[in-house]
Amino acid sequence: MNSKKRILILATGGTIASAPTNDGLAPRYGISQILGANSLLHNYYDLTMRDILQLDSSNIQIPEWQLIARAIYEERNNFAGIVVTHGTDTMAYTSSALAYMLRNINLPVVLTGSQFPVDVPLSDAHDNLQTALAMAASGVPGVFLAFNRQVILGTRAAKVRTLDFQAFESINCPPLAKINSAGLCFNQQVLQSVQKLRQANEPCTLRLELLPAAFLLKLTPAFNPELLDCLPGLGYKAVLLEAFGIGGINFLHANMLERIEKLLRSHIAVVVTSQCLYEQSSLKVYEVGRKLLDLGAIEAFDMVTEAAVTKLYYILGQAAKLNLTGSERLNFVRSCFRRNLAGEINLPPI
Incomplete structure (x- = not known):
């Protein structure tokens, strides 16, 4: 009997998928190249991987938010959790937008990426993916951002550094969870606030209407x-x-x-x-x-x-x-x- 959690990874590009070009770094790798067949993560999770975009996150705006939200909504009952790989520059905007658009989401949706491309020896890509997958398998519904061994509420994240691996901070709210030698450790006060937001008997609704006025x-x-x-x-x-x-x-x-x-x-x-x-x-x-x-x-x-x-x-x-x-x-x-x-x-x- 397979006890591994079924996790869907939706890839959208970003630094984690980038490679050098004559014009600078640009997204070139698909998710199967980012997380190869030999990755040890396949031993712990039943992974389904899809490329839905291949963009620098500076080019991810409302039409892309709608595409991502629709993809999540359509698969929300087929997986235990969903990870979205995304560029760091606008990830906090995307995580906030998805939190509003996917009202009462019934599973963990976790955005992550990296400061270094995946094929750089010192890349933070795999560490961030490990954190995101752990959160996606946690069973805690909501939209979150996972980076540098922390999990932040999707509406509390801000990118505060351009080079450091601690690219994001949780603003005016402690991180929901941190990774340490005890595993994925939740802040119980923040966890309770997340649980109160969810209406247990209400279905998830997809609200794609956004007006950038x-x-x-x-x-x-x-x-x-x-x-x-x-x-x-x-x-x-x-x-x-x-x-x-x-x-x-x-x-x-x-x-x-x-x-x-x-x-x-x-x-x-x-x-x-x-x-x-x-x-x-x-x-x-x-x-x-x-x-x-x-x-x-x-x-x-x-x-x-x-x-x-x-x-x-x-x-x-x-x-x-x-x-x-x-x-x-x-x-x-x-x-x-x-x-x-x-x-x-x-x-x-x-």
Whole structure:
């Protein structure tokens, strides 16, 4: 009797699949070359491997997210877990998007990749695959990112290093699990929060509707707020503003508040987060933040930027599906941003 867990690996390209070309590294290897027939991992898992894309992750955007999500959804009842190999540059965006699109997923979906191509002697590819496969076989449903012997919630990951093997960190939430000499060891508090998100009696639903009508703006001193006047004409329905510190913006000299008020009157959602990677934003602390709240700005609290951007794409897509426009769409965005959909947010204590 075969007791090995059935795991599906979906390959999409990335550094893990790359080889040198005249123009630099580019994806060239399929998953059967990354994880050859002689790999010891076949002794522990019943592996099915498929190449569904062969792209640098900089080229993976909404159509590719939809393709990946559909492939996962179609196979969700045929395997114990699914691993997706992916380039590191946009992996955190993809993991967040998949977490929103695959609502109430019934098995572990684990993204991984590497900082070095698989055929480099010191590559981290095999180590990351081992971690991803262990998580895929764990039976814990959800979307996760596995890297450097850690497993991170898909909506809590951010790429923070370009060269180091610790490329990703779990932001404002401890890693779900770590690999050590005791095996795959879970943080029980994070595990319980993941389990609470899943509705046990509800089926998984695939929600492919994403609308990329959200503009990300990192505020800088002396920024010209007139730029915001261009956004409605370009079709944007929301702005994610990376404000200073805990949530400050300038209202002397070039007054941002006037332009933000104008956007909100046009029913364009303005979501405010912090430029700081760790801890939360709060618009209640300083005068500059309270002025934003008074205008009707929406707080992102402790969300990582990648999760906030993709959440806006997701919410705007659902609003379009419901034919919501104007104030109805704005209120829908406001309501959804206060809800924890996939582990992306903890409502703040301050």
